[in-house]
Amino acid sequence: MSIAWIYLISSEVVNVVTMLGVVSRISHEVLGLTILAWSNSIGDLIADVSVAKQGYPRMAMAAAIGGQLFSESIIVEILQV
Numbered sequence: 222m223s224i225a226w227i228y229l230i231s232s233e234v235v236n237v238v239t240m241l242g243v244v245s246r247i248s249h250e251v252l253g254l255t256i257l258a259w260s261n262s263i264g265d266l267i268a269d270v271s272v273a274k275q276g277y278p279r280m281a282m283a284a285a286i287g288g289q290l291f292s293e294s295i296i297v298e299i300l301q302v
Contacts, residue, residue, distance in 0.1 A: 224268075231264035265289075 238260045242252040265288055273281035 227264045227267055231260070231267075234260045234263055 235257060238256050239252065242249070242256065265285065269281040269285045272284065
């Protein structure tokens with residue numbers, strides 16, 4: 222249940238940041254490279270911190286690095302298709 226809440230909250234943060242960018246007339250490129258990239262990582266950050274607090278710091282570090290590498294490799298594969 223908590224994973225669903227993390228997903229919903231991080232999705233809502235992305236939506237709010239997108240609307241703030243539209244209202245303040247910030248280009249989509251700038252939003253995508255900065256603010257949206259940071260807000261998309263909020264869910265991973267919360268999950269990694271909670272795993273580290275439960276006594277698994279190595280697992281949290283591996284998830285922080287491995288999650289990004291996995292996402293990048295999936296994106297590269299999708300773009301090549």
